[in-house]
Amino acid sequence: MLEKIKNNFNTQTWVLIPIAIAINIAIGQLVLVLKLPVFLDSIGTVLVAVLCGPWAGALTGALSNTIWGIAIDPSAFPWWPVAAMIGYMAGRMAQWGFFKSWWKVVVTGFVVAITAAIVSTPIAVYLFGGITASGSSFITAYLLQTGQGIWSAVVSTSFLTEPVDKITTAMLAFAIVQGLPRRTIGGYPKPEQVEVEGGEGEGGANNTQMYIAIGVVVLLVLFAAFMLRNILGG
Amino acid sequence: MHERLSFYIKRNSVIHHLNPLTKLTLVLALILIAFTSPWYWTPHLLVLIAIIPLSFLGKVAPEFFKTALRLILPAAGFLFLMQAFFQPVGETVIFKFYFLDMTQESLMFAFRNATRVIVMVSAFTFLLLTTHPSELMSDLTRRGLPGQFAYVIISTLQILPQMQAKAQTIISAQRSRGLDTESSFIRRMGSLTPLIGPLVFGSLAEVEERAIAIEARGFTSKKVKTSLHEIPDPSSDKLIRWVLIILVIISIALKLWLS
Numbered sequence: 001m002l003e004k005i006k007n008n009f010n011t012q013t014w015v016l017i018p019i020a021i022a023i024n025i026a027i028g029q030l031v032l033v034l035k036l037p038v039f040l041d042s043i044g045t046v047l048v049a050v051l052c053g054p055w056a057g058a059l060t061g062a063l064s065n066t067i068w069g070i071a072i073d074p075s076a077f078p079w080w081p082v083a084a085m086i087g088y089m090a091g092r093m094a095q096w097g098f099f100k101s102w103w104k105v106v107v108t109g110f111v112v113a114i115t116a117a118i119v120s121t122p123i124a125v126y127l128f129g130g131i132t133a134s135g136s137s138f139i140t141a142y143l144l145q146t147g148q149g150i151w152s153a154v155v156s157t158s159f160l161t162e163p164v165d166k167i168t169t170a171m172l173a174f175a176i177v178q179g180l181p182r183r184t185i186g187g188y189p190k191p192e193q194v195e196v197e198g199g200e201g202e203g204g205a206n207n208t209q210m211y212i213a214i215g216v217v218v219l220l221v222l223f224a225a226f227m228l229r230n231i232l233g234g
Numbered sequence: 235m236h237e238r239l240s241f242y243i244k245r246n247s248v249i250h251h252l253n254p255l256t257k258l259t260l261v262l263a264l265i266l267i268a269f270t271s272p273w274y275w276t277p278h279l280l281v282l283i284a285i286i287p288l289s290f291l292g293k294v295a296p297e298f299f300k301t302a303l304r305l306i307l308p309a310a311g312f313l314f315l316m317q318a319f320f321q322p323v324g325e326t327v328i329f330k331f332y333f334l335d336m337t338q339e340s341l342m343f344a345f346r347n348a349t350r351v352i353v354m355v356s357a358f359t360f361l362l363l364t365t366h367p368s369e370l371m372s373d374l375t376r377r378g379l380p381g382q383f384a385y386v387i388i389s390t391l392q393i394l395p396q397m398q399a400k401a402q403t404i405i406s407a408q409r410s411r412g413l414d415t416e417s418s419f420i421r422r423m424g425s426l427t428p429l430i431g432p433l434v435f436g437s438l439a440e441v442e443e444r445a446i447a448i449e450a451r452g453f454t455s456k457k458v459k460t461s462l463h464e465i466p467d468p469s470s471d472k473l474i475r476w477v478l479i480i481l482v483i484i485s486i487a488l489k490l491w492l493s
Contacts, residue, residue, distance in 0.1 A: 011453055012445045014382050018390040019437050022397040030401050030429055034415055034422045043430075067390050070358060075309045075351070128313070129343065131320040141320035172426075176434050187442055 008053030008091075012187045016052065020044030021064040025072065038165040041068075045087040046112075046173040050099045051188040054091025061087035078127055082120045089115040090170070094193040101196065102209035105174040106216050109167030116166060117158035124154050136161045160224050167217050241301070241362040249292030253471040254370040255377065261357040263478040267485045268353040272492045274342075277349040285356050294363040298356070301363075306355045310348045317344035367391055373465045381459070385448070397437065404432050 021044060028041035045064060049057025061083030069077025093099065093108040124132050124140075130150045131137045136157055143153035177185070177194045185191045244250075249257070264284060268277040289298040321340035329336040371384035405415065408428050414421045415429075452459075 009382070011449050012441060014385060014453070015441050015445045015448065016438075017386050018393050019441060021386075021390045022393045023434055023437065025394060026397040026401045026433060027430060029398065030405070030433075031426075033405065034425065034429075036419075036422060036426070043434075063386060063390070067387070067394075070362065071391070071394065073305075073309065075313070077354070128347065129317060129321055131316050132313075137316055137320065141316075144320065172430060175427075176430075176438075179431075179435060180438060184438070184442060187445070 005055045008056040008189055010187075010189055013048070013052040013056050013189060016048055016188070017056070017060050017063070020048045020060050021067055023047070024064045025068055028068075038168055040165065040169055040172070042083060042086050042166075043169050043173050043176070045083060046090045046169055047176060049087045049091035050094035050173065050177065050194055051185065051190060052091075053190055054088045054095065056189075057087025057091040058084040059087070061085070075132075078123060079120065081123065082116050085119045086112055086116050086166070090173075094190070097193070099170075099174065099177075099194055102171070102174070102213040103216075105170050106167055106213050109170030110163055112170065113162035113166035114159075117155065117162045120158055121151065121154050125150055130154050160227055164217060164220050164224060167220065171213060171217070241297075241359065242366045243294055243297055243363055245293045245364075247291065247293040247364070249288065249294075249364045251466075252474075253465065253467045254365050254373045255467070256471040256474050257361050257365050258370065259475045259478050261361045263482050264357045265354050266482045268350050270482075270485045270489045272489045274346060277346060277353050280353050281349065281356065285353065285360060289360055289363075292360070292364045294360070297363055298359060301359050302356060306352055306359070309355070310352045313351055314344045314348035317347055369463075369465060372461055372463065373467075376461065376465070381453075385453070393437075397433070400436065401429075401433055404429055 023044035024041050027043055028039060031038060031040045042061065042064075045057055045061045048060040062080045065076050065080035065083040069075075069080075089112045090108060093111055098104045098108045098111075124130055130140055130144065130153060139160065140153050140157045143156060144150065148156075174194075178196070185194065264280055268280055271277075286295075289295045318336050318341050321337075321343055326338040327335045328338060328341065368388055371379075371388055375381050375384050408425070409415060413425050413428055415425050416422070
């Protein structure tokens with residue numbers, strides 16, 4: 001066990017972690033500038049997770065939220081277990097070979113989103129009584145008013161909002177990893193996890209697959225919007 | 235040299251001379267008591283009789299209140315409003331707005347939660363104002379925290395402002411080349427790649443170089459390293475820490491006993 005944790009960390013991991021945390025925060029703020037309806041605040045965490053392993057990913061997530069809480073927005077602080085779990089799960093999925101082609105990356109994003117939704121629910125319920133300071137709490141509040149129980153209201157909100165965000169995150173992280181030179185990737189503990197499968201040339205990372213993956217995300221956005229309209233309208 | 239993301243203000247006060255670990259214990263104790271105490275008014279009292287006087291004692295009161303106004307109150311105020319309106323508890327309706335109603339119970343609940351958040355954040359602000367991050371980290375390393383953690387925290391605080399500056403430069407540069415960051419949703423989504431790309435690849439290129447540089451300075455060496463700065467830890471500090479730990483235990487015990 002301890003050996004398995006240790007092999008996530010070499011010097012390059014330790015150097016990557018601060019940069020990944022800074023990437024999380026910088027991109028999170030950049031998305032705010034663009035006014036997009038996603039957070040994208042865990043791209044760095046997913047990068048560390050797939051290149052170095054689940055434990056390194058979990059550490060990056062936890063520290064990322066801690067530092068975000070200390071330096072920028074204090075309300076980010078209590079969510080560190082969610083960020084840690086995102087890193088851990090992304091690392092595990094990569095270990096199982098789910099970070100090698102666009103459609104597998106979509107699956108990874110989806111699994112990570114479900115995990116994040118499950119972990120964030122008890123924090124939202126126990127610490128904040130279900131209503132947090134984030135914008136998506138308007139949905140939770142509405143569901144509560146319609147007579148749903150607190151747990152189901154919080155869970156359904158996360159299930160509506162998380163997948164789009166996490167799948168986009170995973171896809172961007174995949175694109176970044178594909179853009180890195182082979183030599184750089186080789187210095188991290190788990191370079192084989194991100195090796196693209198398939199024979200000819202780019203193989204699994206070809207454009208057709210990318211467009212299909214983007215299509216899936218668009219469909220999910222539409223589905224979430226549709227569900228929202230149903231919930232809020234009915 | 236590099237600008238460091240740090241709230242630290244160098245003053246000469248009793249608090250500044252305390253051992254960093256004592257201050258960290260103090261902050262954690264305040265937070266734990268605020269969240270576990272069974273008595274409704276504890277968090278409010280902690281702010282009034284502990285945190286605010288401590289900031290005066292540490293001679294950082296003006297900066298403390300400035301940070302509180304800029305950072306803490308907006309976050310806590312928003313949380314308060316959200317909870318006061320949206321908590322579906324209680325019967326006595328005070329205020330109604332469409333389908334939202336504010337009840338006496340939800341108001342009380344929101345008030346306590348917001349104050350707890352204020353305690354948490356302002357205690358941390360107090361710690362950051364009176365303690366230099368490197369001092370805290372070198373003290374914790376001396377007590378057995380792996381040096382790698384200290385490296386991660388300190389260098390993140392160093393890299394972050396640089397990265398934010400770089401992000402701003404990239405946004406301005408791409409805008410001046412005509413990148414659309416303001417119009418329709420699809421356009422804005424599309425402008426994500428030309429913004430993220432340069433930012434991420436630029437920073438990841440440094441990783442290998444940095445790794446070699448710190449490896450050359452004995453980063454992974456198992457030998458005990460000596461420190462240039464000795465951080466004093468008098469017995470009065472140890473006493474304060476024990477008192478704080480006992481207070482936390484009492485608070486948790488009362489909570490368990492009374493509930």
